[in-house]
Amino acid sequence: MPELVDLFLTFSRIGILTFGGGYAMLPILQREIVEDKKWAKESELADYFAIGQCTPGIIAVNTATFIGCKRRGIVGGVVATLGLVFPALFIITAIAAFLNNFAEIQAVKDAFAAVRVCVCVLIFNAVIKLGKSSIKDHITFLIFLCVFLLASFTGISPILWVLLAAVAGILMKGGKRL
Amino acid sequence: MIYLRLFYEFAKIGLFSVGGGMATFPFLLDLGKSTGWFTQQELANMLAISESTPGAIGVNMATYVGFHVASLPGAVMATLGLITPSIAIVVVISQMLARFQKNRMVQNAFYGLRPASTGLIAAAGFGVVSISILTINEFSRTGNPLLLVDWRALALAVALFFAMKKVKWHPVWFIAISAVIGILFHFGS
Numbered sequence: 001m002p003e004l005v006d007l008f009l010t011f012s013r014i015g016i017l018t019f020g021g022g023y024a025m026l027p028i029l030q031r032e033i034v035e036d037k038k039w040a041k042e043s044e045l046a047d048y049f050a051i052g053q054c055t056p057g058i059i060a061v062n063t064a065t066f067i068g069c070k071r072r073g074i075v076g077g078v079v080a081t082l083g084l085v086f087p088a089l090f091i092i093t094a095i096a097a098f099l100n101n102f103a104e105i106q107a108v109k110d111a112f113a114a115v116r117v118c119v120c121v122l123i124f125n126a127v128i129k130l131g132k133s134s135i136k137d138h139i140t141f142l143i144f145l146c147v148f149l150l151a152s153f154t155g156i157s158p159i160l161w162v163l164l165a166a167v168a169g170i171l172m173k174g175g176k177r178l
Numbered sequence: 179m180i181y182l183r184l185f186y187e188f189a190k191i192g193l194f195s196v197g198g199g200m201a202t203f204p205f206l207l208d209l210g211k212s213t214g215w216f217t218q219q220e221l222a223n224m225l226a227i228s229e230s231t232p233g234a235i236g237v238n239m240a241t242y243v244g245f246h247v248a249s250l251p252g253a254v255m256a257t258l259g260l261i262t263p264s265i266a267i268v269v270v271i272s273q274m275l276a277r278f279q280k281n282r283m284v285q286n287a288f289y290g291l292r293p294a295s296t297g298l299i300a301a302a303g304f305g306v307v308s309i310s311i312l313t314i315n316e317f318s319r320t321g322n323p324l325l326l327v328d329w330r331a332l333a334l335a336v337a338l339f340f341a342m343k344k345v346k347w348h349p350v351w352f353i354a355i356s357a358v359i360g361i362l363f364h365f366g367s
Contacts (some may be wrong), residue, residue: 112357
């Protein structure tokens with residue numbers, strides 16, 4: 001099988017098998033990419049994953065692009081990434097079309113009202129987890145607090161806060177503390 | 179042209195959200211507010227479904243929002259928009275992997291970016307709390323501070339929080355349990 005087709009199919013499979021994305025994807029990547037296909041070494045995968053977390057965009061997408069690039073250059077990167085997102089198009093579209101037709105049923109409304117409470121807790125847990133790795137000292141805590149308050153109580157686009165935080169990081173020269 | 183607009187808006191989100199799927203949530207909230215394409219409530223529902231289906235959460239959210247706005251072509255355009263900046267950035271970085279990781283300026287920038295991303299997600303979470311646990315309308319109508327909180331929803335949130343600490347199940351199970359509780363106790367009314 002041509003390697004490009006193999007890249008597409010392998011990452012499609014990873015896309016279906018991963019439940020929850022991000023970190024949940026790592027063990028599946030290890031099995032498929034390192035052990036099975038031998039497209040990257042364990043240490044390379046760890047590097048890609050680490051960089052994928054700190055470059056803009058979705059971690060899973062970034063990692064797929066890295067591995068595709070390594071095997072087949074830019075075309076490989078594009079093909080691997082398209083493979084990864086391909087299953088979502090079918091699965092989500094089917095669910096969305098289904099739910100649109102049932103959104104007005106009282107039981108569905110009741111279910112989602114409680115599910116939104118669950119979403120609060122999931123986001124809260126994500127903040128705790130991310131906070132442990134990103135809030136390391138007074139400066140990072142201050143950045144966290146300022147962005148939280150500004151984003152909560154002003155209607156200004158988050159893009160501005162992201163840019164300002166990057167500039168603040170560069171001016172404070174805090175990178176060595178990570 | 180709605181499709182180009184979707185592509186452009188999601189490319190922006192792909193470019194500025196750092197730290198994985200959940201990091202796109204504050205940007206989506208902002209997108210909903212500025213375009214009126216979906217409400218905060220609808221977005222929280224979409225997040226729950228994206229967590230409960232296979233695939234990366236960020237990709238699922240983009241596909242879902244795109245579909246919600248402009249059906250299947252919308253789903254395709256939003257998803258392509260989201261991944262385009264990633265592909266461009268990673269292609270460049272993979273050419274100079276070692277230098278990127280060691281670059282002091284890059285490290286410094288991310289020292290500031292990571293807590294900012296956490297702060298944005300916290301603010302977005304606060305937004306979801308305000309529509310699902312707080313009852314601000316009731317409070318401002320009656321002035322009674324006891325009516326500021328939906329106590330039933332708060333009890334569920336606290337129970338879920340401790341349950342998640344205790345057992346490390348996948349979020350999909352907690353979402354499913356919440357849905358059942360919501361139906362049994364008529365959370366929607």
